[in-house]
Amino acid sequence: MATTKLKGNLVNLSGNDVNIGDKAPEVTLIGTDLTEVKVGGESDKTQLLVIVPSLDTDVCATETRTFNKQISMFGTVDIIVASMDLPFASKRFCSTEGIDDLTVTSDYVDKELGKAYGVLIADGVLKGLLARAIFVINEEGIVTYKEIVEEITSEPNYDKVVEAIKDA
Numbered sequence: 001m002a003t004t005k006l007k008g009n010l011v012n013l014s015g016n017d018v019n020i021g022d023k024a025p026e027v028t029l030i031g032t033d034l035t036e037v038k039v040g041g042e043s044d045k046t047q048l049l050v051i052v053p054s055l056d057t058d059v060c061a062t063e064t065r066t067f068n069k070q071i072s073m074f075g076t077v078d079i080i081v082a083s084m085d086l087p088f089a090s091k092r093f094c095s096t097e098g099i100d101d102l103t104v105t106s107d108y109v110d111k112e113l114g115k116a117y118g119v120l121i122a123d124g125v126l127k128g129l130l131a132r133a134i135f136v137i138n139e140e141g142i143v144t145y146k147e148i149v150e151e152i153t154s155e156p157n158y159d160k161v162v163e164a165i166k167d168a
Contacts, residue, residue: 002118004131006152013131013148015118020146024049024137025116029082029105032091037105039080039113042141046168048079048161049135051119053126053152055085055093055104060132063155064099070158071101074165084108084129119148132156136164144168 002013026041050067052060064081079102090104107113114120119131134156136145145164149156
């Protein structure tokens with residue numbers, strides 16, 4: 001079972017352990033307009049899957065703004081941000097923050113993403129939310145980069161993500 005930390009305390013994650021070289025599971029998330037958004041699997045573009053606990057926290061908001069700003073650097077990459085936030089709250093966040101260059105989604109219905117990618121927090125005060133994680137998935141649907149951020153309250157390694165996208 002994978003783990004992460006919350007303010008130094010060990011947190012267990014549940015679900016399938018997806019690693020570099022694995023076929024990325026295809027799952028359905030809900031967009032801010034309540035439509036279904038498919039992520040994972042084969043695609044006509046590289047996918048950057050940015051997984052956060054909640055957009056309503058400083059670190060998650062900063063991370064989402066950072067990826068939105070850097071979008072031009074990524075070229076033809078689909079960037080999908082996923083949390084457990086309700087689509088209405090996500091839509092309000094995007095409107096308030098000017099997030100318009102990436103797709104913001106929710107895994108609230110069946111926690112399908114959390115279970116399929118092994119990033120569902122299994123215990124502690126954030127139980128039921130998603131851990132902070134990054135997956136880069138190439139056009140063939142293969143995971144080429146994985147980062148489960150060691151400390152939930154920290155941002156991912158943006159430089160490594162950029163390199164992983166270039167290599168995908």
